[in-house]
Amino acid sequence: KAGVTQTPRYLIKTRGQQVTLSCSPISGHRSVSWYQQTPGQGLQFLFEYFSETQRNKGNFPGRFSGRQFSNSRSEMNVSTLELGDSALYLCASSLAPGQANTGELFFGEGSRLTVL
């Protein structure tokens, strides 16, 4: 069974640009969540999607957005990039709540974003 796939793995952008990151969950997983990992702030929850709807949102500015498609694949977008957006962005998939959900999240390898 294929794991969670994130693309691209590495990318470099300049301030003011925007970026789109993609995540393909494990087959059968309908919940996708995103986390930002930085040395200073650690792992912080961005948002979670289930059935193409955002179910939960962390404390991030509106420049951070996401969406989920009917095949459960998800994208997140960051507009007007700032230096502080440099981070590892992790995507995690899981069974939907109620589907024998054990709470376990399965993580991808992440997308390393560097903003210059």
Added chain:
Amino acid sequence: AQTVTQSQPEMSVQEAETVTLSCTYDTSENNYYLFWYKQPPSRQMILVIRQEAYKQQNATENRFSVNFQKAAKSFSLKISDSQLGDTAMYFCAFMKHFGGYNKLIFGAGTRLAVHP
């Protein structure tokens, strides 16, 4: 709001020895999950062990076991017979059991180095 605290930024242990990583958390919830996730240098986060708050019995997975003290809000991880492959960042994490969907609250992490 829930918080998770890991007070040991770094730890080291000799191969084959036992090490305990500490974690405390704060919540007013009664039903929740607690997790230990491992993030090796290759970055992909994987689940080490999971504990449901309503279960009094401490979870065990091979060489990994937890000491769950619900009243004290403490959730430590014991690694027995440490192996070089255990070298990684270890994150303690909290998730509400109902209503919170799949949102993990992470601690800051403990960097564990296993030496030969």
